[in-house]
Amino acid sequence: DADVTQTPRNRITKTGKRIMLECSQTKGHDRMYWYRQDPGLGLRLIYYSFDVKDINKGEISDGYSVSRQAQAKFSLSLESAIPNQTALYFCATSDQGSGETQYFGPGTRLLVL
Amino acid sequence: QQQVKQSPQSLIVQKGGISIINCAYENTAFDYFPWYQQFPGKGPALLIAIRPDVSEKKEGRFTISFNKSAKQFSLHIMDSQPGDSATYFCAASLTGTASKLTFGTGTRLQVTL
Numbered sequence: 001d002a003d004v005t006q007t008p009r010n011r012i013t014k015t016g017k018r019i020m021l022e023c024s025q026t027k028g029h030d031r032m033y034w035y036r037q038d039p040g041l042g043l044r045l046i047y048y049s050f051d052v053k054d055i056n057k058g059e060i061s062d063g064y065s066v067s068r069q070a071q072a073k074f075s076l077s078l079e080s081a082i083p084n085q086t087a088l089y090f091c092a093t094s095d096q097g098s099g100e101t102q103y104f105g106p107g108t109r110l111l112v113l
Numbered sequence: 114q115q116q117v118k119q120s121p122q123s124l125i126v127q128k129g130g131i132s133i134i135n136c137a138y139e140n141t142a143f144d145y146f147p148w149y150q151q152f153p154g155k156g157p158a159l160l161i162a163i164r165p166d167v168s169e170k171k172e173g174r175f176t177i178s179f180n181k182s183a184k185q186f187s188l189h190i191m192d193s194q195p196g197d198s199a200t201y202f203c204a205a206s207l208t209g210t211a212s213k214l215t216f217g218t219g220t221r222l223q224v225t226l
Contacts, residue, residue, distance in 0.1 A: 004156070040122065042202060042218040043157070058213075090156050100145045100206060102214060104156030
């Protein structure tokens with residue numbers, strides 16, 4: 001987990017606020033992902049990026065945006081947070097060298113009031 | 114649409130017993146089936162994975178059984194230990210899709226003394 005870091009680890013915000021979750025990795029991987037985890041729903045893909053110039057929507061991208069500032073950094077933004085975006089958010093990385101294995105960060109617990 | 118269905122949602126097993134978690138998938142093109150293990154407060158981590166060219170893969174006390182015709186695969190944990198208590202996610206993906214995993218909904222395993 002130390003190779004993939006997420007900030008903040010916990011965040012409480014209010015409805016309508018814009019917030020950013022950040023992910024950094026030192027694994028040198030080119031692929032990065034954002035997931036959200038909800039009880040009973042598992043992990044669902046929000047956005048993924050193959051490299052700095054590539055951004056792709058995942059299964060549940062509505063209400064979210066991302067920015068790949070560098071190979072090592074991938075940020076997730078909630079432009080106007082709403083309560084049903086309360087969840088545990090994970091960043092993950094992979095590359096061809098790691099095969100299909102994804103390496104996850106420790107997660108950010110977000111509460112939207 | 115849930116492409117990977119996982120059961121049970123929770124499981125309690127006595128120490129030394131066998132834990133069995135099942136997953137079923139819909140997309141016959143899936144060709145990579147990993148299991149991830151997640152401890153409280155941590156991100157998921159790859160536990161074991163299988164490709165459909167084999168029917169079983171064993172790593173220590175962990176075994177994946179794969180049934181291509183039934184589109185099902187399962188995780189067996191032999192001699193379950195309290196340290197195995199965690200949430201387990203099955204997943205599936207298509208090789209060549211940048212490791213874009215579709216996860217099951219997760220199984221919370223508790224191993225009691």
